[in-house]
Amino acid sequence: MAASGTHDANENYLNHEKGLWSWLTTLDHKRIGVLYAITVAIFFFVGGLAALAIRTELFSAGETIPNLGPNGYNRLMTYHGAIMVFLVIIPGIPAFLGNFVLPLHLGAKDVAFPRLNLLSWYCLLAGAAIALTSLLMGGADTGWTFYTPYSINSAPAVVMMAFGVFVAGFSSILTGLNFIVTTHKLRAPGMTMNRIPLFVWALYSTAIIQVLATPVLAITVLLLAMENIFGIGFFDESLGGDPVLFQHFFWFYSHPAVYIMILPAFGVISELITAFSRKTIFGYTAIAYSSLAIAAVSFFVWGHHMFTSGQSEVASVLFSILTMLVGIPTAIKVFNWVATMYKSSINLASPMLFAIGFIFLFTIGGVTGIFLATIATNIHFHDTYFVVAHFHYVMVGGTLMAIMGGIYYWFPKMFGKMYHEATARLSFLGIFIGFNVTFYPQFLLGANGMPRRYFDYLPVYEPLNQISTIGSYLIGIGFVFAAISILIGFIKGEKAGANPWGARTLEWTIPSPPPHHNFDKTPIITAGPYEFR
Amino acid sequence: MSSADQHAHGTGHHYAHHFESAEHEYSSSKQGIWVFLCTEILMFGGLFVGYAVFHHMYPLLFKAGSTFVDWRMGAANTVVLLTSSLTMALGIYYAQKRDAAKSGLMLLITIACGAIFMVIKYFEYSHKIHLGLLPGSWFHGSLDVTFADGTVQRVENLPLYFSFYYMMTGLHGIHVLIGMSLIFWAWLRVRKNEFGPHYYTPVEGVGLFWHLVDLVWIYLFPLLYLVS
Amino acid sequence: MAHGQHANDAHSEHHIIPFGVYMKVFSALIALTVITVLAARVDFGAFGAAVAFGIATVKAVLVLAYFMHLKYDNMLNRVIIASGVFFLIVFYFFCIVDEITRIVEKNTL
Numbered sequence: 001m002a003a004s005g006t007h008d009a010n011e012n013y014l015n016h017e018k019g020l021w022s023w024l025t026t027l028d029h030k031r032i033g034v035l036y037a038i039t040v041a042i043f044f045f046v047g048g049l050a051a052l053a054i055r056t057e058l059f060s061a062g063e064t065i066p067n068l069g070p071n072g073y074n075r076l077m078t079y080h081g082a083i084m085v086f087l088v089i090i091p092g093i094p095a096f097l098g099n100f101v102l103p104l105h106l107g108a109k110d111v112a113f114p115r116l117n118l119l120s121w122y123c124l125l126a127g128a129a130i131a132l133t134s135l136l137m138g139g140a141d142t143g144w145t146f147y148t149p150y151s152i153n154s155a156p157a158v159v160m161m162a163f164g165v166f167v168a169g170f171s172s173i174l175t176g177l178n179f180i181v182t183t184h185k186l187r188a189p190g191m192t193m194n195r196i197p198l199f200v201w202a203l204y205s206t207a208i209i210q211v212l213a214t215p216v217l218a219i220t221v222l223l224l225a226m227e228n229i230f231g232i233g234f235f236d237e238s239l240g241g242d243p244v245l246f247q248h249f250f251w252f253y254s255h256p257a258v259y260i261m262i263l264p265a266f267g268v269i270s271e272l273i274t275a276f277s278r279k280t281i282f283g284y285t286a287i288a289y290s291s292l293a294i295a296a297v298s299f300f301v302w303g304h305h306m307f308t309s310g311q312s313e314v315a316s317v318l319f320s321i322l323t324m325l326v327g328i329p330t331a332i333k334v335f336n337w338v339a340t341m342y343k344s345s346i347n348l349a350s351p352m353l354f355a356i357g358f359i360f361l362f363t364i365g366g367v368t369g370i371f372l373a374t375i376a377t378n379i380h381f382h383d384t385y386f387v388v389a390h391f392h393y394v395m396v397g398g399t400l401m402a403i404m405g406g407i408y409y410w411f412p413k414m415f416g417k418m419y420h421e422a423t424a425r426l427s428f429l430g431i432f433i434g435f436n437v438t439f440y441p442q443f444l445l446g447a448n449g450m451p452r453r454y455f456d457y458l459p460v461y462e463p464l465n466q467i468s469t470i471g472s473y474l475i476g477i478g479f480v481f482a483a484i485s486i487l488i489g490f491i492k493g494e495k496a497g498a499n500p501w502g503a504r505t506l507e508w509t510i511p512s513p514p515p516h517h518n519f520d521k522t523p524i525i526t527a528g529p530y531e532f533r
Numbered sequence: 534m535s536s537a538d539q540h541a542h543g544t545g546h547h548y549a550h551h552f553e554s555a556e557h558e559y560s561s562s563k564q565g566i567w568v569f570l571c572t573e574i575l576m577f578g579g580l581f582v583g584y585a586v587f588h589h590m591y592p593l594l595f596k597a598g599s600t601f602v603d604w605r606m607g608a609a610n611t612v613v614l615l616t617s618s619l620t621m622a623l624g625i626y627y628a629q630k631r632d633a634a635k636s637g638l639m640l641l642i643t644i645a646c647g648a649i650f651m652v653i654k655y656f657e658y659s660h661k662i663h664l665g666l667l668p669g670s671w672f673h674g675s676l677d678v679t680f681a682d683g684t685v686q687r688v689e690n691l692p693l694y695f696s697f698y699y700m701m702t703g704l705h706g707i708h709v710l711i712g713m714s715l716i717f718w719a720w721l722r723v724r725k726n727e728f729g730p731h732y733y734t735p736v737e738g739v740g741l742f743w744h745l746v747d748l749v750w751i752y753l754f755p756l757l758y759l760v761s
Numbered sequence: 762m763a764h765g766q767h768a769n770d771a772h773s774e775h776h777i778i779p780f781g782v783y784m785k786v787f788s789a790l791i792a793l794t795v796i797t798v799l800a801a802r803v804d805f806g807a808f809g810a811a812v813a814f815g816i817a818t819v820k821a822v823l824v825l826a827y828f829m830h831l832k833y834d835n836m837l838n839r840v841i842i843a844s845g846v847f848f849l850i851v852f853y854f855f856c857i858v859d860e861i862t863r864i865v866e867k868n869t870l
Binding site for chain 2: 775777778780783784786787790791794797798801809810813814816817820821824825827828829834835837838841842844845846848849852853856857860861
Binding site: 184208212216244245248252299300302303310311312313314315318319 | 837845848851855856859861862863864
């Protein structure tokens with residue numbers, strides 16, 4: 001990958017080198033971002049089909065899909081969860097949008113360790129391949145949480161799945177490591193930490209979590225595999241072990257992982273809100289540091305997943321109180337976004353629609369989180385559809401909306417063409433309305449006591465389940481429109497200039513698509529990232 | 534770790550295009566290695582937390598278990614690893630002084646120490662396997678424990694100690710092997726005289742990893758061999 | 762966290778620690794190993810583990826500061842490793858709080 005001395009005006013990272021091999025061996029962060037985009041899109045498609053199958057099965061009481069059966073359903077649910085969590089949402093924003101945008105935002109030529117960056121993509125592929133091999137072994141049916149004691153002796157597929165998660169975890173660690181060093185070391189001259197875009201702050205905070213929490217997941221799934229193979233007994237009561245300890249290990253990673261999923265989304269939304277309000281972001285410092293605060297607090301709250309597990313009451317009370325703290329930095333962000341929009345001239349292009357949708361849905365998700373952090377209500381809602389609705393409001397209504405907004409926002413930069421606006425708006429309508437139709441009834445179902453993760457339910461829950469299933473099809477239609485709007489963009493999208501949105505961050509100062517080395521001249525930074533007017 | 538070998542074309546070292554200077558590349562690489570070591574701490578940390586929890590849950594368990602391991606073997610291995618850490622540090626020291634011969638020698642001694650460590654470990658393992666002191670459900674030795682003061686007591690969950698023993702020393706042993714291969718790789722490059730006062734990142738990085746392996750053992754030794 | 766321009770932190774990185782210092786540190790580490798073994802023979806009661814852990818930590822700090830050059834390194838690398846240790850303590854803290862305060866029938870072991 002030698003730098004070319006002379007510059008062709010049409011030279012960019014897409015046509016700099018040609019052929020599949022040049023893509024598979026690329027060290028260019030932008031190309032790696034695109035590789036991640038393709039990978040994540042494929043996994044999203046698979047996980048999405050599983051979701052639709054789940055909803056179809058739940059359309060009516062009793063068996064709806066012929067011959068699926070409870071065991072088939074348990075596997076569907078497990079793979080839907082595991083794929084969406086480990087292969088879609090976790091790599092979704094950092095590894096895909098982050099890889100593409102972070103060096104551009106910093107005025108850098110690449111991430112600090114390009115080879116590690118490529119390696120992390122291969123780790124994700126390898127992890128996914130291993131995890132999906134478990135399907136050939138009969139499939140895991142533990143849910144994505146692998147709770148012991150069931151996972152100790154359920155099926156050999158669990159070991160395979162655990163090993164896949166272990167390998168995919170390295171992908172996440174390497175991305176985080178890369179982003180931390182890049183943010184510290186590769187900022188353009190004049191770009192102090194108080195001048196980096198908020199997306200970078202969010203990715204940086206996420207990277208801290210990825211680096212600190214993921215190793216614990218690694219040791220957890222390693223122990224789980226050893227538990228299956230050697231019966232080491234750490235988590236096995238019959239050998240003197242403690243199954244609840246597994247939950248501590250698992251959630252020490254997996255709760256912070258929830259913030260690996262949502263923090264980058266906050267970053268995307270901060271960019272979208274300021275760009276489409278055409279106004280300097282309100283409370284830059286507050287938003288920046290609240291990201292760090294969320295990253296820190298995320299390590300102190302994991303026990304709120306375990307109120308009914310046999311965890312001690314003292315620990316539960318502690319975790320409950322600490323969990324409430326998360327509400328503070330999160331609310332700071334929401335208030336600042338709304339304050340940014342106040343009295344601004346809003347451009348309601350598709351990315352902004354998704355951003356506004358995000359604020360609406362995420363707020364519902366966040367507020368219901370407070371219900372679940374409260375021990376008394378948690379015990380009523382625990383393992384019901386209320387929880388399912390809550391985390392889908394955060395993960396789908398939050399992260400996925402942000403990914404969609406981010407894709408539309410940066411698509412012109414990535415490929416130099418505009419997506420198709422009308423179908424993009426339709427996709428927003430489909431996803432937004434469909435989402436609420438799907439998941440709002442689940443709050444009601446959960447409050448009425450319908451347990452999650454079951455193949456069947458009492459007939460009394462049927463009407464709301466039917467509404468929910470219809471909503472899920474609407475979401476599906478929404479994503480079909482999204483795919484169409486992107487496809488049209490590729491085929492005959494009008495040429496996007498360097499800065500179609502009039503945004504202020506550095507990536508918009510260079511041509512679309514960006515040249516191979518990003519910046520022909522290293523930018524000198526003299527002001528904050530959002531100086532409008 | 535592999536971050537440390539960004540670009541090394543031919544004889545002289547050229548820093549990668551996205552860095553400003555060799556210094557800039559060096560400090561970035563080192564920061565990356567420290568972040569990586571941080572992940573190692575948390576991964577081993579999981580086992581240490583497990584140890585702490587079970588130590589509290591079954592105060593007798595680890596004391597009972599430690600009667601089955603020979604502290605002299607553990608102490609010998611501690612000295613071996615500490616020595617290897619010294620020679621590793623000296624390997625960097627000589628690389629910084631552009632003394633490839635001495636640097637290479639120090640790295641070879643480090644690898645040799647790693648090998649001695651693994652050999653001692655092998656004897657410990659084979660002895661235990663011989664007695665059926667295996668982890669968890671594979672355990673088929675005797676549950677009767679003779680304590681230092683001569684009392685004999687049956688410890689029902691003794692296998693749990695060996696689960697910890699094998700998991701902790703096993704994961705550590707894998708790191709020793711990885712470390713040895715990395716040092717070998719650094720040695721190959723030292724032989725080619727690639728390093729000097731301004732560029733020795735790979736030796737430094739490998740060294741940091743090796744010291745971390747030593748650090749973990751510094752804790753494992755008292756926790757597994759000398760529990761009172 | 763913010764440490765300004767990266768051009769600033771470039772220099773004074775290549776500090777060479779004198780040979781003698783390495784030797785002193787090594788001797789101290791060996792001495793501490795002997796102390797660890799001796800301490801294990803003294804009955805400190807409930808504090809036995811704490812004593813062993815404390816000595817190990819002194820050794821660890823020596824290795825970090827001299828063999829791993831942290832004493833001469835920049836602040837950020839120290840913060841990185843300290844944050845790893847800190848969050849490990851958090852992990853330990855809550856697990857042990859749960860374990861200590863859990864109401865279960867005590868196993869006789």
